Amino acid sequence: MKIKNAPAKVKAAGDADGLEEGQFEAIVSVFGNEDSVGDVVLPGAFTDDLAEWAAKGDPIPVIWSHDWRDPFSHLGHVVKAEERDEGLWVRGQLDLDNDKAAQVYRLLKGRRVTQFSFAYDVLEGGWGERDGREVYELKKLKVHEVGPCLLGANQETELLAVKARDLAARLKAGDTIDLEQLTGAYDALGAVIEATKTPAPDGAGDTKREAGQPDPDAANDPAASGTSAEQKSKVSPAQVAAWTTIKEIAS
DSSP: EEEEEEEOEEEEEEGGGTTTTEEEEEEEEEEEOOTSEEEEOOOTTTHHHHHHHHHOOOOOOEEEGGGGGGGGGGGEEEEEEEEEEEEEEEEEEEEETSSSHHHHHHHHHTTTOEEEEEEEOOOOOOOEETEEEEEEEEEEEEEEEEEEEEEOTTTTHHHHHHHHHHHHHHHTTTTOOOOHHHHHHHHHHHHHHTTTTTOTTTTTOOOOOOOTEEEOGGGTTTTTTTTHHHOOOHHHHSHHHHHHHHHHHHH
């Protein structure tokens, strides 16, 4: 399972914006934009999964910063979700009798929370090109939950990828890069990639979960049982590509 973060586009929050008390509207994923790790979410990526959620009759959870272990971080639920021209739009209802949800609601209304994030699995993806750059297109996703957060959960990894890609581009353009700087970027991103390859404990993969109900242990343990190699990975194909490019140039 992966986590993707985006600047929150809060369309409305609360009765002042014509919504019921405790409700908010936001774009939680933007279509067509290349993010910092080289991923591009395509229109239609959520269509099948939203239909599955509707067929089950279960609401998509709204969870603060992917904190599945704390029941009070389960802030509320999505009352409506749909794909729009700009991306995945949701209307959420927060449980205001929960003190944590009430505080997050105040943060949303005050525009003091600046990021949204969602947990997902990639069901279909492939390499594509944007403006002469190789990107990884996310064509079909399964969403487990959405929620506001102060900082993206994989922000450090994304920053490493950005630095690696910039160094690779500069080297290809003929710029002179200090060897120590190049080695540092290579080692840092390589360590992140290797960390995601940690084998799961014996017996892993025996537990089956219904779609939309992720294993709570997976939120804090990348090698938690019940997760596949694809789900354990917290780096995108674009990050691996950036690391590989630096490796080839430095060799």
